[in-house]
Amino acid sequence: MTFEIMLDNILRVARDYSGLFIQGIGYTLLLAFIAVTCGTILGTLVALLKMSSKKILSVLGTAYIELFRNTPLLLQLYIFMFLLPEIGINLSPFAAVSVGLVLNTTAYISEIIRSGIQSVDHGQTEAARSLGLNHVQTLRMVVLPQAMRNILPALANEFVTDIKETSLASTFFVGDLMTTYRTINGATFLTLEPLFVVGIIYFALSFTLSKLVAFLERRLRAE
Amino acid sequence: MIKFEHISKKFGSLEVLKDVTQQVSQNEIVSLIGPSGSGKSTLLRCMNLLEIPTSGRILFKGEDITARGVNINVHRQKMGMVFQHFNVFPNMTVEQNITMAPVILNKMTKEQAHKKALELLERVGLKDKADVKPAKLSGGQKQRLAIVRAMAMEPEVMLFDEPTSALDPEMVGEVLEVIKNLAKSGMTMMIVTHEMGFAKEISDRVFFMNNGIIAESGTPEKIFEAPDNDRLKDFLSKVL
Numbered sequence: 001m002t003f004e005i006m007l008d009n010i011l012r013v014a015r016d017y018s019g020l021f022i023q024g025i026g027y028t029l030l031l032a033f034i035a036v037t038c039g040t041i042l043g044t045l046v047a048l049l050k051m052s053s054k055k056i057l058s059v060l061g062t063a064y065i066e067l068f069r070n071t072p073l074l075l076q077l078y079i080f081m082f083l084l085p086e087i088g089i090n091l092s093p094f095a096a097v098s099v100g101l102v103l104n105t106t107a108y109i110s111e112i113i114r115s116g117i118q119s120v121d122h123g124q125t126e127a128a129r130s131l132g133l134n135h136v137q138t139l140r141m142v143v144l145p146q147a148m149r150n151i152l153p154a155l156a157n158e159f160v161t162d163i164k165e166t167s168l169a170s171t172f173f174v175g176d177l178m179t180t181y182r183t184i185n186g187a188t189f190l191t192l193e194p195l196f197v198v199g200i201i202y203f204a205l206s207f208t209l210s211k212l213v214a215f216l217e218r219r220l221r222a223e
Numbered sequence: 224m225i226k227f228e229h230i231s232k233k234f235g236s237l238e239v240l241k242d243v244t245q246q247v248s249q250n251e252i253v254s255l256i257g258p259s260g261s262g263k264s265t266l267l268r269c270m271n272l273l274e275i276p277t278s279g280r281i282l283f284k285g286e287d288i289t290a291r292g293v294n295i296n297v298h299r300q301k302m303g304m305v306f307q308h309f310n311v312f313p314n315m316t317v318e319q320n321i322t323m324a325p326v327i328l329n330k331m332t333k334e335q336a337h338k339k340a341l342e343l344l345e346r347v348g349l350k351d352k353a354d355v356k357p358a359k360l361s362g363g364q365k366q367r368l369a370i371v372r373a374m375a376m377e378p379e380v381m382l383f384d385e386p387t388s389a390l391d392p393e394m395v396g397e398v399l400e401v402i403k404n405l406a407k408s409g410m411t412m413m414i415v416t417h418e419m420g421f422a423k424e425i426s427d428r429v430f431f432m433n434n435g436i437i438a439e440s441g442t443p444e445k446i447f448e449a450p451d452n453d454r455l456k457d458f459l460s461k462v463l
Contacts, residue, residue: 121310123306123308123310124310126273126306126310127306127310127311127312127369127372128312128324129273129296130271130273130302130303130304130306130373130382131299131300131303131324131328131372131373131376132296132299132300132328132376133296133324133328134296137327141327142312142314145314146313146314
């Protein structure tokens with residue numbers, strides 16, 4: 001009896017609020033996309049810092065990575081939310097949350113990129129340097145293109161992880177899927193039903209994307 | 224052409240090279256032989272500063288390349304190097320392996336580099352492989368590619384670090400043949416090798432290294448037929 005009512009409510013919620021769910025999916029994907037693309041650019045720089053032969057730069061890179069990996073993301077988001085206005089940067093909640101997510105993801109991606117670069121045989125670097133290429137030319141022409149094979153699947157996995165991590169951003173009502181849940185919950189006083197719908201959507205996104213990544217990874221390996 | 228003076232190299236507390244002084248003249252071919260761990264490869268790798276000597280200096284065409292503020296990349300363009308494990312670039316085609324460096328270093332236009340690459344590939348019998356990836360090549364073909372990749376920069380010295388040690392026996396000959404042809408063209412070369420017959424045939428001088436020093440040097444005839452050094456006699460009795 002209660003089960004039937006619940007199933008009925010789930011279907012009703014899914015139907016009545018379909019627009020809101022789609023919007024939530026959009027924002028969730030957008031946040032994850034911003035985090036991974038900006039995180040890749042910044043992560044490359046942090047990885048190069050950490051691998052620098054100059055002690056001070058490498059300590060700086062390491063400090064950044066350890067700081068962001070050893071504190072909770074939610075705490076980081078809170079800090080950016082309150083810190084940015086404090087130093088005169090007034091951003092919308094969405095933008096502030098994006099900044100927090102990007103900086104957090106940067107730390108994880110820089111480690112992906114570093115291990116990708118270090119997986120390339122050192123003989124490749126030596127051969128390039130022996131031809132007269134400088135450090136940057138060697139990275140650009142020889143090392144990075146080879147590192148990509150290991151980096152790309154890991155980056156795609158980071159994207160899938162970020163889809164789930166962005167749920168924390170709902171704390172600040174930024175329009176992601178979890179925000180959708182909170183909105184529906186407020187309007188209908190239903191708790192479990194919208195949660196189930198949101199859960200199914202997260203699962204579907206995450207599951208299909210990670211299967212896709214695994215498939216692409218096998219293709220890359222086979223090449 | 225290359226002079227090295229009082230070269231020492233330490234890895235931690237391990238002293239691999241101990242105050243080594245010698246020189247290689249223009250058009251000269253020098254082979255470095257000796258037991259494993261004697262410092263041959265390290266000495267060779269010091270010539271283009273892939274290994275930075277702990278002390279001592281290296282003069283290339285009269286210029287001290289170990290001095291502070293020297294742009295080593297400029298000098299490396301004049302010193303080709305061939306490695307034991309080929310180190311061809313798997314992300315590029317055979318032709319791109321050759322043209323990449325001259326083009327990116329503004330030594331040649333793309334068109335000139337393309338012509339040069341085909342000419343070099345023709346010379347080592349790989350012209351039909353220009354557009355394939357190195358993964359499709361045999362070990363001997365990869366090493367021939369590695370040699371012409373270095374040649375494309377038109378170096379004045381070639382450094383060979385055990386060029387045939389990683390090859391299947393039936394492929395050693397084709398690589399040695401390419402090196403011999405290079406020798407005929409008058410290229411200055413330093414070759415670390417375990418192929419004694421080859422060293423004897425090709426070299427103007429041979430350095431026998433043992434325990435981080437050049438224990439004996441001289442013409443191949445002297446080194447192989449009338450060695451003075453006891454350690455060299457012992458070494459030759461094992462490898463010949």
